[in-house]
Amino acid sequence: MLIMAHVFNFLIEKVKHHHFLPIRFNMQAKPAYTLEMKVGQLLVKRGFLDERQLEEALTVQRKLKEYKPLGEICKELGFISGRVLRDFLSRYQKQIFLGELINKMGIISDEQLDEVLQQQKKSGEKLGQILIKNGMITSSVLIDSLCVQLGIEKMHPRKEHVDRNLLDEANHSYFLKKRVIPLQLDKTKRVLTVVMEDPTDNEAIGDLQKMFNASVEPFIGPPGVTEFLLNEIFDVWFVSHSYRRA
Helix, strand or coil: CHHHHHHHHHHHHHHHHCCCCCCCCCCCCCCCCHHHHHHHHHHHHCCCCCHHHHHHHHHHHHHCCCCCCHHHHHHHCCCCCHHHHHHHHHHCHHHCCHHHHHHHCCCCCHHHHHHHHHHHHHHCCCHHHHHHHCCCCCHHHHHHHHHHHHCCCECCCCHHHCCHHHHHHCCHHHHHHHCEEEEEEECCCCEEEEEECCCCCHHHHHHHHHHHCCEEEEEECCCCHHHHHHHHHHHHHHHHHHHHHC
16 A cells, blocks of 8 residues: 555655646546546647636636536637637538537436437437437437537527528529538638538538638538528519520
């Protein structure tokens, strides 16, 4: 026991000497900041934060009574901008797992998370759809969670939001199939704003980038709303064009 105590003290001194981030031990629970350290390490590795800023953000997070994602805290502290956070989360979404995030937010238990992960391995379905199918979350909760995961905002689009000329860039069936609506194109900055039901659809985002020669800034729309709005717009478009031909 005496030898073990000396070894432990030696390791603690080594940690202090090399200025590593402090390690906190909790013998009764799983590591509390797995998700945050994953995000934090990526932010540091990519040069968006330094280690001092990461530790400050983690300290702020530990003091909060309700869970708030590390990226949001970094944004509030002025360490990164909203645009940088959104681009970062979009690029690394596969490494920031939705299930782990929903679990950290207290929406599902550890047991429920393990259960749906096992189901996902067998079925190959998206985790969010499995959670909804099992009655663990609603579509509204899924949208809110995706907003946090991807650093984007939700929108309930209306016809006046849409630049209809943009819809002529592809067959109307494409937008209906992908449940995506191009809203506005900033021709100076080459940024296309869109609303889509599935902002994790990288294939659709890639298509839009090529189609409009612009980067894509997505909003997430409620299920069914994009399809309804597209049908409404296309019906009006078809009637107006038919009238002109007549």
